[in-house]
Amino acid sequence: MPVTEPRTRTDLPRARRVVVKVGSSSLTGADGHLDVPALEALVTVLASARRAGQQVVLVSSGAIAAGIGPIGLAARPRDLATAQATASVGQGLLVARYTEAFGMHGLRVGQVLLTAGDLVRRQHYANAQRALERLLALGVVPVVNENDTVATDEIRFGDNDRLAALVSHLVRADALVLLTDVDGLYDGPPARAGSRPVREVRSAADLADVEVTGRGSDIGTGGMVTKLDAASIATGSGIPVLLTSAPNAARALAGEEVGTWFAATGRRTSARRLWLAHAAQVRGRLHLDAGAARAVTDGKRSLLAAGVTGVEGDFEPGDAVELVGPDGVVARGLVAYGSTELPDMLGKSSAQLRQDGENLPRAVVHRDDLAQLSVHVRRERRRGRFSRGS
Structure with missing residues (x-):
């Protein structure tokens, strides 16, 4: 039986609607090209969840990263105009791969490009909510990404983690799963000897001694700070969060003991208050x-x-x-x-x-x-x- 508010990670397999966010570093190789086998492996996991009766919304980074190789760049562009051009090339490639991969499982995808502005303007917010609800009702898997081709601050700061939290509220998700290139939250840099995994966060007090850094990989733009910000937004509005690595996606959605579980700390809030606190x-x-x-x-x-x-x-x-x-x-x-x-x-x-x-x-x-x-x-x-x- 579906559960509407998972209390522990073991409830995840029965969550009715789940938002899954995957970062650029999980979808691209070291050379900057899209890692098609990694993308297909993730799609296989999500398709399995769909067959089990879950509704899945995928928030996917990777447009700029996917365009780096085809354009012939050596690394992620630093100037805004080149970043926008790279995103324009990469976004088409990214959604084409998702269409093909989900199609192999008999599923259709629908691309939804958003910016923070779409969640600031109330009419845009209502339009996005209506479109996503209709896609889910039609059995389509929405693939959401920032509209990097026209975005400005979003490109510079890499805010897809925050966007995923806001989308979770937008679609009234029962849980948010953040997939990154580390297997969970640690109390210090994961590569440093002695750093220990944090398995569960039930309040801000559990983060008091956690040391995090702001920047992630060279391909992506987020870091653990943006993951914690996203977790705070979601849990504060009644949506629990699981943070783990992309290779652990299947185990995470199966409710196994992987990653870090952030318990919901607040009640579901109004769209107006969430907009005011995080998007305005x-x-x-x-x-x-x-x-x-x-x-x-x-x-x-x-x-x-x-x-x-x-x-x-x-x-x-x-x-x-x-x-x-x-x-x-x-x-x-x-x-x-x-x-x-x-x-x-x-x-x-x-x-x-x-x-x-x-x-x-x-x-x-x-x-x-x-x-x-x-x-x-x-x-x-x-x-x-x-x-x-x-």
Whole structure:
């Protein structure tokens, strides 16, 4: 019988819908060419899961990596224009291989190209959700990838792990499986003597002593940091995650003791809050005093002007901003005032704002427009640049 919320890895074989993400390094050889036998081996595993009654959504990296060899490049391109051109060549090759490989098992595939922008704009989000649901209802295996040919930041930072977590929420998946080039999470670099595997993560406390690096292989762009970020996004919205290597895919989906299991830590959240926490483009920052930070996080209260100590960025009412307490970023929210209005309001109570002529002083960020960030995401959130535009 299918289970809707796997509690342990042994429940994975009975999960109704699973998102599987595979990285570039698992699909390409050292020479930069697509590793067709590795791709076919993964497809065989996923086809077996489909025959067992599971619905599978595949989030696949590899477009740029697949184009490196055919274009004649020695390594992954560093400039944006060449990366986009390489992705254009590689994406066609990649989906053709998937079509052929799944076809050998009597399955059809449907290509779905997304960028973070498709998950920021609500209408695009609804369109993507509807398309994916229909593909699954028709028995098609969706093959999702970033639209690297037109993406910008996505190419530079390699965010398919994060995309996979957001897609898991988009399709209401029961579990997310992240396949990479290491067999799981270790408490230190896997190649270093003495590093030990972490078999299960049930809270942020289990990651306190884990040492990770930001960059993965020369072919891929992600590292273990992006895997943990993706796991945090998924588990925080009620979706458990299994992290292991691509050769372990069959054992992972069979519920065997491989890789690292990240238990769901939160409840399934609304698409709006997940979008706000992880996909909305941030236009600025509001700095909060300690009391306001506690009110927003522990008290789940609206942010008032009295608790704001500083403003960064150029934003308008309705834009997404980060809320920064004394210990770092604690939440994101949709601001009710523009960056030109707020400086004159800082530190003022509602009574003082009324005296200044604000008849109905609104909360700077209403609690319904707030999304708290998980402990891991707070720790990894880097200071960004804020700009207008799409």
